[in-house]
Amino acid sequence: MPDMLVNLLRLPPHDASLDELRRAGVVVRRAQPWELTPVREFVACHFNEAWADEISVGFARQPVTVFVALRDGRLVGFAAYECTRKNFFGPTGVVEEERGLGLGRALLLASLRGLRESGYAYAIIGGVGPAEFYARAVGATLIPDSSPGIYADPLRTDADPE
Numbered sequence: 001m002p003d004m005l006v007n008l009l010r011l012p013p014h015d016a017s018l019d020e021l022r023r024a025g026v027v028v029r030r031a032q033p034w035e036l037t038p039v040r041e042f043v044a045c046h047f048n049e050a051w052a053d054e055i056s057v058g059f060a061r062q063p064v065t066v067f068v069a070l071r072d073g074r075l076v077g078f079a080a081y082e083c084t085r086k087n088f089f090g091p092t093g094v095v096e097e098e099r100g101l102g103l104g105r106a107l108l109l110a111s112l113r114g115l116r117e118s119g120y121a122y123a124i125i126g127g128v129g130p131a132e133f134y135a136r137a138v139g140a141t142l143i144p145d146s147s148p149g150i151y152a153d154p155l156r157t158d159a160d161p162e
Contacts, residue, residue, distance in 0.1 A: 003146035004125040006089075006138045008116040014109040017102050021069075026076070028106045030114075031066040033059055039068060042075045043093070051091040057083040067110045069094065069103045079107035081115050081123075085150060088126045089115065105137045112138060127151050 018028060031039055036059040044052035058065035058080045069077035077094035084090065089111055094103045115123045125134055127149060134140035 001127040001129060001147055001149075001151075002131070003143045003149050004128050004131060004134050004140040005143050006112060006123050006125060006134070006140040007121070008112055008123055009121055011109060011112055011116065011138060014106060017106055017109075021102060021106055024101070026069055026071045026101075026103060028067060028069045028103070028110055030110075031059070031064050031068045031078075033064055035059075035068070039066060039075065039078060043078060043091075046095055047091070047093045051093070054083045054091055055080045063114075065111075065114060067107050067114075069098075069107055071098065077103045077107055079104075079111045081111040082118075084126060085124075087115060087120050087122075088124050088150075090126050104133070108134075108137055 021028060036056065039059075040052045040056060043055055055066050055078065061082065065082045066078060066080045068075060076098045077092075079089070079092035081089045089108070092104065092107055092111070094107070112123060124143070125140055127147075128134055128140075131140075131142060
């Protein structure tokens, strides 16, 4: 899967969408350090163990670089940045029954704003699946020759030790 580039200086506003989500009973906010275990378990259960490992790095940062979406106090989505590499967005996910309601976009924007607040002008969305979503939501563009990118060499027994 290719990587995408997004201009952080031209992010769309999201305050109105957050208000709409709040009225619908959904809160999007930065995770707290003491929430590592339940968020990690949620990601492992609904997505995969590799993503759960990946977001653990975001909980070691200050501020935490993981955002969560909660409906009536129940985790329904997450997004993270600067977990795999500096200036990288991801991983991210929303449970299937909550997709299409704007949670993914709200989590994406919250994370990209976090990157912008860190001083970046551009960010990389690593190993994207739904490229059309990112292009539509934030104007992201595909980076030529970026597949498989940093995810090319998973841990292997035949890997060169250098």
